[in-house]
Amino acid sequence: MTPEEFRQAGYAVVDWIADYWATLPQRPVTSQDPPGAVAAELPSGPPTQGEPVEAILTDLGKLVAPGLTHWQHPGFFGYFPANTSGPSVLGDLVSAGLGVQGMLWATGPACTELETVMLDWLAEALDLPARFRSTGRGGGVIQDSASSATLVATLVALHRAAGGRWREVGVDRRYRVYTSTEAHSSIEKAARIAGLGTDGVRLIEVDPATRAMSPTALRAAIEADRAAGVVPALVVATVGTTSTTAVDPLPQIGPVCAEYGVFLHVDAAYAGAAAVCPELRFGHAGLEYADSYCFDPHKWLLTGFDCDAFWVADAGELVEALTVLPEYLRNAATESGAVVDYRDWQVPLGRRFRALKLWFVLRWYGIEGLREHIRRGVALAARFADRVRADDRFELVAPHPYALVCFRLRGPDGPNEELLARVNATGRVFLTHTRVAGRHTLRLAVGSPQSTETHVDEAWAIISEAAADAIPA
């Protein structure tokens, strides 16, 4: 495809996306087709001869788009948001066009340096502790997801626990990872990948009201394990848990980790973005105790997946744990020690130029624009929570410090399951569920920049009406 062919086809694809966004509100949020429906419409093998872009775009509209869950839909309130934005898409488009492989500084100096600067910009935007800035021993890097950030933190923690011998001798199964019963499944998955197994994870109980990790229980578990010859290697605290956005108390957890020399990773995948607003930084109190920290601009900061921002306080320790330097990657810049090679900060070797989308987003919105976006989400969630609170049939299940509301019909689980199914079957809105203290709970997470009071009110109207049918007479 020549540059001129690309130009013409590129305009057509840009038009396709602009039209898709403009018509999103008219689409059902989710497909109602059964498994296999899309695959059945596709040829069983690739074409021998090439086809024009128009043919592909036709099928895109006809076969693919109707078979999607529309994450950018204003009625999408499921999971956590994974919103993108125009400037993010443009930054990603530039990245795709440049096709730069940023594994080493030398393979894309501007790719590496823009990333370092963007992570410093983000650290400033969130007012993160100074230890995470690249101007000192720390620094930030883009990971694909918080799962990978947690895995990397786990590996560094194991290396530290083994006195720097982990990378040669491997993992000792006496090491343990501590996190709350409400923590994300990626922590168990990271422990498993790192060779500790599910048995290597200690789930610490939470405060029944706040769903936040009990520092007392954490201390007790660490002390009991130490007494039994087990080695506490890592604590993962969560700022904004997946179920209910609970905030683990870092001011109490941090000192426990410091006392016992345990690596502390803070997972603020969803809620970290809120800290662009000074009044929403409460979750970061005590963050100066953390050895590493991450949040996902791809969740609530208008940056398309994948973009997890991960910081460490000691970059040297991270690189020591992960670096492998074969001859074919050696180069003068690396040998000089004057550059960052981000391949040593992550699992894969290769890397895209993801800093571009952050650069586009931060510049196009500015900090004030991002604050406005976050505040709007929080206000919409509060508006929805007010509706729930005012309706005696419902109860709020947990605090809603950010933009997620957890609620349920009072009483047994059955009607709640029924309610969720009925609400999602309308195709107008999409919610997901969780269990809080064993009870089936609905989650409404606001995040789309397209979601307005109208959409939240419509969601409530649908829920309220469906509840009438879901509750047994």
Next chain:
Amino acid sequence: MTPEEFRQAGYAVVDWIADYWATLPQRPVTSQDPPGAVAAELPSGPPTQGEPVEAILTDLGKLVAPGLTHWQHPGFFGYFPANTSGPSVLGDLVSAGLGVQGMLWATGPACTELETVMLDWLAEALDLPARFRSTGRGGGVIQDSASSATLVATLVALHRAAGGRWREVGVDRRYRVYTSTEAHSSIEKAARIAGLGTDGVRLIEVDPATRAMSPTALRAAIEADRAAGVVPALVVATVGTTSTTAVDPLPQIGPVCAEYGVFLHVDAAYAGAAAVCPELRFGHAGLEYADSYCFDPHKWLLTGFDCDAFWVADAGELVEALTVLPEYLRNAATESGAVVDYRDWQVPLGRRFRALKLWFVLRWYGIEGLREHIRRGVALAARFADRVRADDRFELVAPHPYALVCFRLRGPDGPNEELLARVNATGRVFLTHTRVAGRHTLRLAVGSPQSTETHVDEAWAIISEAAADAIPA
């Protein structure tokens, strides 16, 4: 940013990329600026108020582009290619615009199903063994890179070696991974991440002439380890090693793995793409022994990074090793068992809609178009190798079955290092190096669809002239 604002800004970015591609040949392949030059030009913090797209594009052209290594440049012959193409960029653009999170089938049915079908299309295009098709117990998935594919293969192998208990109890340090001394560094990194440590990797010697793994040495190592109470868990064979594109002999390695019940992963990251051409499938002989296999469409198949295609013969075993199912991800489709949830096939939870770029590439080029691309690369490499062969000052260091030529000035390393530095300093071409049997060796890897006979001949002219200066009088 409204859809209409995006439409206008999108045209401008498409123009920027088309112009960038059209003017690539006029740019130096690499930046000559020292570390820190780009960062020094950027503001130290993010803007408070938003800025227009035009301002960002101006800085993109002024600050970022000149600070890059231009991987799409027709004179880029370094590492392995990581070429993109117009249709790939368009597919990625659609993916960014849709902003679909494909972690579960339910969160993007078409995202999952198109991926399954595209991996089947690729399997057909490469004529992979039937065991890897989704129609049986196997199937394919997109990983970000071959590094991650190797890691996943390592984890499944460990789970199998532990009789299905790995995911609970963790890794046993008596397990060993076997690969050749010429294998990629990602195999050591995967073993380290999985908790085996560098000590858990046995590097098997290679045939001095072909640089391919010795099956005799592999058998001897496995037998010796077994006798010593060590458990051989995984063999990673390479089709197209990074240094020289050596092909490990699967027809001999496979039976050794089968005999001792060792998981066999085949890493064809670079060379796998060649198998779209029937006459270049020699490296896949014996692939029916493999438990898993991967290659990178993002290297030599005109698909932008990241896109590693990874297949397993037993998808159930893979999912068993990696799945974690928290309540907030439960859904009716998953419970039905009728769908694939690709989150269980990889390290991270989240996933982009990367099948779109494969769909765009496979349809726009067609199989014949892709064959033409591969054959042109092989022919250009052969053309360059002929030049080397005809010049008595030089020697070819290894066979060149694909599109990589390894060569050097006869004699000591010094002049070769000098030669590489002089060649790259011209800014017209970019090559990298390796060591083959300890000797400094230059690598010229053809891959860009923009590279023609003119560029290869120019590369040779530059090298030939620089050699005159690099050889001591």
